[in-house]
Amino acid sequence: MSPRNETLRPPEGAAAPRRHPDAPAPGELLGSHYDECFGCGGGQDHGLHLAARAGEGVSVTAEFTVKKAHQGAPGLAHGGVLATALDETLGALSWLLRTIAVTGRLETDFLRPVPVDTKLYLDAHVTGVDGRKIYSTATGRLGGPDGDIAVRADALFIEVKVDHFIAHGRDTEIKAAMADPDQVRRARAFEVNP
Ligand SMILES: CCCCCCCCCCCCCC(=O)SCCNC(=O)CCNC(=O)[C@H](O)C(C)(C)COP(=O)(O)OP(=O)(O)OC[C@H]1O[C@@H](n2cnc3c(N)ncnc32)[C@H](O)[C@@H]1OP(=O)(O)O
Numbered sequence: 001m002s003p004r005n006e007t008l009r010p011p012e013g014a015a016a017p018r019r020h021p022d023a024p025a026p027g028e029l030l031g032s033h034y035d036e037c038f039g040c041g042g043g044q045d046h047g048l049h050l051a052a053r054a055g056e057g058v059s060v061t062a063e064f065t066v067k068k069a070h071q072g073a074p075g076l077a078h079g080g081v082l083a084t085a086l087d088e089t090l091g092a093l094s095w096l097l098r099t100i101a102v103t104g105r106l107e108t109d110f111l112r113p114v115p116v117d118t119k120l121y122l123d124a125h126v127t128g129v130d131g132r133k134i135y136s137t138a139t140g141r142l143g144g145p146d147g148d149i150a151v152r153a154d155a156l157f158i159e160v161k162v163d164h165f166i167a168h169g170r171d172t173e174i175k176a177a178m179a180d181p182d183q184v185r186r187a188r189a190f191e192v193n194p
Pocket of ligand 1: 034100105166187
């Protein structure tokens with residue numbers, strides 16, 4: 001499916017996505033980039049606890065089970081939570097590019113309601129890279145990886161350096177993150193590209 005919005009289509013001359021030589025192997029669990037992340041962190045009781053795996057090329061798959069705390073209408077997932085699941089899955093593509101990037105633009109289509117206790121099967125891949133701009137797309141399916149599409153999104157992520165978070169994040173959390181050698185190593189490693 002190609003993006004409906006022109007601004008989310010890689011421009012002419014954009015580079016094809018290139019899997020980083022040190023990217024995790026296909027099938028490998030990617031883990032969380034930050035324990036307090038609402039999307040993937042283990043430290044958020046009501047977070048999505050989304051678990052993503054590396055796929056082939058520059059792609060990932062992920063699973064997320066809708067919980068009671070994620071409702072909008074009775075018994076149904078909140079649209080913003082579903083957009084978060086797509087955003088987080090798209091964000092996980094950073095592990096394959098080994099580039100830190102933040103969401104600049106995210107366009108989401110909600111095709112089917114998603115009940116509480118449903119497992120959403122997500123996949124995402126990069127469609128092109130143009131300088132700091134990373135174009136990508138994702139789907140969330142019901143019933144299995146080949147099931148009906150419930151939600152889909154096209155996105156533009158923008159590459160940033162670790163300093164982006166240091167400059168903009170609240171002091172308390174930045175200080176705690178910087179005091180954690182594993183967190184710093186994980187983040188800084190992404191800044192070194194061949
Ligand atoms: C220590 C702890 C580390 C933890 C690390 C893990 C982090 C992982 C987190 C992942 C969590 C999951 C994910 C999350 O939740 S990420 C959280 C949600 N996203 C954000 O908070 C991002 C907020 N926005 C910004 O900070 C800035 O606007 C950014 C950094 C994005 C760009 O500002 P910057 O000043 O740097 O660059 P620029 O303005 O020159 O733009 C550059 C180019 O991009 C184009 N452009 C920009 N925006 C748009 C747009 N909306 N539509 C179309 N195009 C857009 C722009 O035209 C230009 O194009 P060109 O003129 O070059 O052609």
